[in-house]
Amino acid sequence: MAEAHQAVAFQFTVTPEGIDLQLSHQALTEIYLSVLRSWKKRLIRLKNSVITGVYPASPSSWLFVVIAILATMYTRSDPSMGLIAKIQEHLPVRYHSLSAQCQTVLSAVLFSTMLWLSLIFTMRMCLKQLLSYHRWMFEPRGKMTNTTKVWLTLVRIFSGRQPLLYSYQGSLPNLPVPAVKDTIKRYLESVQPLKNPEEFERMTSLAANFESCLGNRLQWYLKLKALWASNYVSDWWEEYIYLRGRGPIMVNSNYYGMDFLYVTPTPLQAARAGNTLHAAFMYRRKLNKEEVKPWLLMSSAPCCSYQFERMFDSCRIPGTITDSVQHWQDSDYVAVYHRGRYFRLRMYSAGRLLSPREVESQVQKILDDPSSPSPGEEKLGALTAGDRIPWAKARKEYFSSGLNKRSLDCIEKAAFFVTLDDDEQGMMGEDPAASLDRYAKSLLHGKCYDRWFDKSFSVVIYKNGKNGLNAEHSWADAPVMHPILSTLGYNEEGHCKGEVDSSLARPQRLSWDIPPECQEKIAQSLSIAQALADDVDFHVFSFRDFGKGMIKKFRISPDAFIQLVLQLAYYRDRGAFCLTYEASMTRLFREGRTETVRSCSNESCAFIRALEGGELYSLLLRQASEKHQSLYRHAMTGAGIDRHLFCLYVVSKYLGVESPFLNEVLSEPWRLSTSQTPVQQVELFDLVNHPEYVSCGGGFGPVADDGYGVSYSIVGENMINFHISCKHSCPQTDSHKYGGLIRQALLDLQLLFCPDQKDPSKADLRQTKKDM
Template identity: 75%
Template structure:
């Protein structure tokens, strides 16, 4: 193979005349350029470490402090109040001998200036941390900003005036606080009240009171001790016990998906779409590595969010274990792993220290598509091992992939920047059955054929035969907003920056001498093939049971909702409560994901959207009460939901605190009936909003068809629904609904119809009041205008 020869820098043979040494200058040049690229990255990381280490100051500010101190000393004044002389007295004896008195003074002044500079940096960072710990701004009414918040915003802008790197704010972000146990228990009982009968609520109240007065305080002390020691008292346990310790399949149960543009496909050529998509992802990785990405912020504010989840975005895989899986991350990777028609390839994306052009990557992908070689025995369905139970995958990996050719090939997949599937199917909305096609598209991204994705990778990109794309993401390393940010950048860069030629190919030149992508070689024994088939059977049963329904809601969007002075998220969440009540005849424990990235290493918190107020509104509307009463109850429900969301974002949520208390109880070997019952309650309605974070990348005014469908996930409970939604522009909301066919009480299409009707019914109710108010205001102003005339 050509690539094998180029990999050898030199060869030698022993002849009667001696040793014949043959050097491959091309290979040596490749080694040299690769080394240069590696050292450039090291220097860049070192430089960035210095820049973000002194933030919110700058490295050049050191020189300013030194000059200021020396200038003051030149004016025969001692700004150090004797400290410079003290430093001079304590200089090593060798410096006293080798330096003059003036030189010793200058050196002492430099030492003092550096110490003063470092002290100022610590003071600025402490002030920034105090400012970022202020969250009262979130609870203030729109348009009624207190003077305290105005001063706070001004100071925060001053300290954040310098252009920050991606991780500049990390050390200044506050730690997640541990809420008082009394507040958490009280909020829990309030959230549980609409779901329990009077006797059940009385029993739960008694359990909660006993827990709070006895065991709870003991567990709380341990948790506070951890909060003092750890960066975040929740995240490490959440990652381990919620994700990595799960022994069931991560496909469907944990992994989630993201979709392509809804109405357009930038090119119908599969290899070209892969070329631009891979290039865009690698450009994003370069920005992450160089920390050139702007830190994410709370929309419409200067308040930064934690960027820690970006660190393991690329070159990361989840490896199986007996009791717990492990996330493995490598600093760099110059290749991606590609799957096509049962074969695995390693595709190098760098040559001579440079990133391949999109056209070159398209050329390499086309080589894979044109390769007609059959899969090796057992190779085609090898990916099913990542889709099934985790323990069998661990044992198989240990026994058959820990050495030799199998280990080298597995390393090529696990160490790859990411995984790419060149799917031989066509997906998307176009066709005779647009609604059904969207559902099939979602299922394909969620699980595919159960063996043509590598579910352990941090994320896998899927490029379909007709040029449609999507991704499947592993959940343990990060949450959906982080992946959504990556995917937004990828779609926008692909369509608007890289672009395509008139005939649909990638732009750029091609170096035809590039070595072909490498086929990965395997030696898969019958035991591994049998286990792959067994894992595939488990995964296939899980995949067949998933009922996905994706639908764009086009009747109205956040534009109409905001005109009614209602939070769009609260509007949708109350609509989901109404839809569920109509679908199932009651209420259920509802999960809405909220972020806690205002804090360092923050991940998510739960907003319990089913509240006393939302239930009161739904009951009033369904029982036919007066419209004014229904509108009043809706307003209360909306305000309650917004307050719950704010509490969750600012560290005063319920579920992460109770979860950590439960973990501490397990470590101590004590049982808590209260915690056990709380954590065993099923989330029959699990919801999440996919935020649009980079609207500046999409010109929806000139390109209204380039809107994303968002993404979705599988149902959390066997008898429940999973609902994901994305608010796109001003006039559309896209929904992803999932459930299980095996449950006779759920139906994703039926629930989707209930969601549409519920949203329209609520808008009709609120709009009627808006029209009445508008007409009455016109009536009241008209007589005044006559008087003025």
């Protein structure tokens, strides 16, 4: 109980002789350093707020303007054209006691400040207008028009120097509301290859009726919202797509990210945890100081950074009608789960961040702790894996006061969640391919109770030193998640580097008092989550025959190439095309998140039909690729289809009106849901000289019960990773079969450009079609 006594700053007892007061100097020192650290962070935030608030100018530019105005006045000229004198006339009475010269100087300073603020506002408005220009995205690669060159020059002039993470937020344009007729036109074009003539004619009639009657009325409300909202989509998207979902978020919403594919930096679980947790807190420190550079396209066009704000210290809170995302400030600890027990692991001591070696020693204490879980504690996390309403009711009934509330608060307010998993994962054993599939399923759902799926993200450290993460989706999208990669190094024995302070208090074991009624609810949630997890069919594989390097030699977009591969594989699997979802970002706009690229187009279908018919037309491939690029660019620049239709649907529900067109559009299943995982590790590691330091990326569960979820990452020049998910309960889907079809489709498309390919492992295209 030593650590418990150290946490008390003072104790007193009343005795016959008086009051016996005992002070704990160590606890008082901890309190003092904690307060000091908190005020330092407040000052840093204040400083950054000032710098960001006046961007693209700098605070020091105010002094320059003041000096320039005063210097001009002393040359007996009036740069204000009489405004300084007007200000002096209207100074409050108390300032008239000053000398005339002091009043003039004060008026000049006030005028300089107003002039400075006006210049900042003008620069910011100019930058906002410049960032609304997106024609550069539609220009051929390597060919830049004079207009774009002038635009780039002006953006760099108005952007200032050394921007902080949030410097551009006030200058980003708002997401535009597309015209209803344009959205409907693009929608009808997207579904034409998926419907027979009768179905398409019917949908065209519904669309025309919607456009002429209800569409313009709903559009008026959207335009009204766009006038005052930073983004007319994002708040509704977060609420209705994520937070109002009443089913499990495990598998259905959360996603995962993997560790290095071929390298395990250390086989010691505690050591890997030490470096990983320390690196995560170092990254959080950079985020708090806004030292992370904002993302820039073409080194000039900034992307919105608001999603970074809730990466750490956040948790999804269940509700009976809708959930909410709560964010706290600077938690100094992480919540740790190991063998059914929960711990609070403090990451700071005496105002400093623990070294990796000290974190390792603390984690090792948790691993060596022989205590057993209290009743109901081991599988408590299953509440976050099951349906949301039972979890919300259980939280209110059993965790709203007393011991359980304190322990639950500790988990929800932690910087993030950590699972010390007793399993071993990664590419290993006699069947490395199957081990990757198990690794993916483990990260996606684990045992259904050993992750806290409500936390913004959970770090999983396996027994053999592998790690990974599981992230909740409502607060941000996958590209925002910084890869949890340990780059701090280990000694020869595999331990973290550094020394250990032996006086560190042990990690605190959380206590629970879970009644039998609550344990029954935990068991019910676990049964629902377990059935969902068991139904997931996963296949992960790396394709290394060729990659981005060869595809670029074909002068085709690698992303468009892979999208065609996925559609070709699906067509061979099911004998038909399907509505295909590809995620695109809209972060060129303020608070932008994602938009859908409907990548199954007339052009892609025409190419696939020609290919399967024996016509090897590379021209059709290029047309399909160019169409995909056009669709992707339109989605990124605010001219997408699905977010606009979604918001029109929300407005119709608020108004209580029914639209057969919108009802049908939003009920169409996405049987092929795809997303490209950004590979940030390319910036952290030299993959040319160290190709083993490569991650397999991450993935997500299937969106449709009878469809596939496909995540892919293009790594370096010669590697493409695929994560394929579907459901065992659907007899028409098989992740391994679809993976084989993807591999064959890649090889077949390669033959279009390399018909003399001699590699015996690549089957002849005509023979492939004959066999099928």
